[in-house]
Amino acid sequence: MADSVAAKNKCLDLAALLGKAKVPKAEPTRLSSSYKDQSTISGIINEGKRLGLDVKIVGMKDEHNMDLNRVMTTAVYYRENFPELNTSGVIITDASGMSQNSKTVAKSVRYPDGTNVIMVSAPKLKDRAELKRIMMKSASPNPDTGISWHPPGCNTIQSVIDHEMGHELEKAYRLLADGSDVKKILEENIHNGMQVSFKISDYAATNYPDEAIPELWSKYRNSPDPRPLAEAVGEAIMKRAKGSRGSI
Numbered sequence: 195m196a197d198s199v200a201a202k203n204k205c206l207d208l209a210a211l212l213g214k215a216k217v218p219k220a221e222p223t224r225l226s227s228s229y230k231d232q233s234t235i236s237g238i239i240n241e242g243k244r245l246g247l248d249v250k251i252v253g254m255k256d257e258h259n260m261d262l263n264r265v266m267t268t269a270v271y272y273r274e275n276f277p278e279l280n281t282s283g284v285i286i287t288d289a290s291g292m293s294q295n296s297k298t299v300a301k302s303v304r305y306p307d308g309t310n311v312i313m314v315s316a317p318k319l320k321d322r323a324e325l326k327r328i329m330m331k332s333a334s335p336n337p338d339t340g341i342s343w344h345p346p347g348c349n350t351i352q353s354v355i356d357h358e359m360g361h362e363l364e365k366a367y368r369l370l371a372d373g374s375d376v377k378k379i380l381e382e383n384i385h386n387g388m389q390v391s392f393k394i395s396d397y398a399a400t401n402y403p404d405e406a407i408p409e410l411w412s413k414y415r416n417s418p419d420p421r422p423l424a425e426a427v428g429e430a431i432m433k434r435a436k437g438s439r440g441s442i
């Protein structure tokens with residue numbers, strides 16, 4: 195009897211958990227069904243053109259094997275949802291585009307004319323095993339603290355791009371300025387360094403508040419269960435973006 199009650203309670207817990215779980219907000223792929231050729235640079239450039247993206251290839255021969263769907267559709271997502279960022283395309287670069295010995299898999303580049311592009315490292319994307327190793331490590335809980343370096347769910351190239359674009363959102367909408375809704379939410383929820391680690395990530399605690407919004411934005415976009423703080427910040431950013439469009 196006690197066992198069946200315990201089992202029932204477990205089911206209820208699970209149902210509550212499933213009911214609460216959010217559908218990840220990463221965009222569905224919108225590349226054309228005819229887009230099968232990711233093995234040539236010309237195939238990538240052509241598909242970029244179809245999506246209205248400026249695609250640049252740096253220092254690579256006409257032979258590679260990467261899954262660039264997610265990178266390109268993410269650039270389209272930011273261009274369409276956050277016009278203030280002026281995201282115009284992607285750069286797929288060899289190692290020369292990233293700082294030396296870097297583990298960087300993606301970064302955001304802003305040109306003097308105000309346009310923004312998402313840069314990804316071809317060597318990291320090509321070496322799937324290395325990419326997986328870097329990403330899994332960064333989002334796996336520390337056995338001593340239960341806290342992971344990056345938030346749970348943030349273990350994909352998409353999550354890295356979202357983090358980098360989180361910095362762009364913070365600057366474009368001045369999210370850390372006094373009086374901003376996002377800053378108010380952080381002030382209400384974070385009172386010490388331990389709370390930064392516990393409620394955001396250990397990485398956010400290395401440079402708070404600068405790394406807080408990118409980590410929370412990436413968590414909001416990629417975690418199946420972002421938790422209240424990331425939900426609140428993510429929703430406030432979406433509202434802020436809509437508000438600024440409404441006022442134009």
Ligand SMILES: [Zn+2]
Nearest residue numbers: 357361405408
């Ligand atoms: Zn960052």
